[in-house]
Amino acid sequence: MAILLDFDGTLVEIAPTNDTIAVPERFGERLVDLSRRLDGRLALVTGRSLEDLAGHLGQLALACAGSHGIERIRADGSRLGDVPAPIPTSIVEVLAGFTAQHPLVTIERKAFGAALHFRADPGQEEAAVAHAAEIARQHGLECKRGKCVVELVHPGADKRRAVLAFMAEAPFAGALPLFIGDDVTDEDGFRAAEELGGFGILVGGLRRGTRARFCLPDVKGVHHWLEL
Known part of the structure; x- marks a missing residue:
């Protein structure tokens, strides 16, 4: 099994502003521990930039995709894919x-x-x-x-491409992908997981038109299911 996770609304509660989210104590360490339990097959795939994500979690030995998947790094910190262009x-x-x-x-x-x-x-x-x-x-x-x-x-910034990029190489290759997310932008991640034989899990209850196969009730439910 490989698990790919959205961040806001999935791992942390949505806040009035992006910089006021409440991140649980030592949460980065707990995510790295989960990655170890999965033999490295864990990735965060978020709309936040990687710099912003690191500001909340610290520098993690964890595969991460930021800015809706257009910037990607492996767990060892090396870049996966081209350097994206900034918005002018x-x-x-x-x-x-x-x-x-x-x-x-x-x-x-x-x-x-x-x-x-x-x-x-x-x-x-x-x-x-x-x-x-x-x-x-x-x-x-x-x-x-x-x-x-x-x-x-920029065109091409979507979570589907990030999932496919991670799943194409070790340690993810050959595993069953599960994508967990709460928002409409996570539908791209659900679709990628489905294309590779896996499935999506929607946080907050199933909605009409979603590609997710299962659901978890809320952020606390995600933590409980992943034993975080």
Whole structure:
């Protein structure tokens, strides 16, 4: 078995802002221990950048894919795949212009993307998504939708590609992949696991149209099932 895990909403509870999540004490060490129990067949696949993830968990001897899978490292720290290109600052500034007119909407600047968060004002979803979609159309980018967030990324930034990349080489190759996630961006991970003979596990209960085969009730349920 190989286990590939989303982070926010799967391993930690979603918080009002990205930097206010509550990470359990010594959680990085617990994840590394789980990886050892799986003979190294554990990977984190998150929308956060790898730098941001390390800021919450520390530098881990663990396979990780950040920025929706476009930046990938093996457990030994070596890069898997090409170095991704950053989103140009000029595009980020145009995206940020939306927040000047909508004070409760915030922008998250990432190394390889930029996101608008509207959790504090869900009524701005339609406008925020339309604004991001127009920028994406003009500049050949893609929009990633999530829970109260829309993000601009380069084409090819999806969790399916990250899963396939990890599963193509040791120690993952030949194992049965399980992808655990909670958000719509995790459907790409579920699809990759299914393509390789495995399956997805949706956190929070099954929703219409999901590719996940099973579900876990919440973050605590994930911790309990994985013995974290």
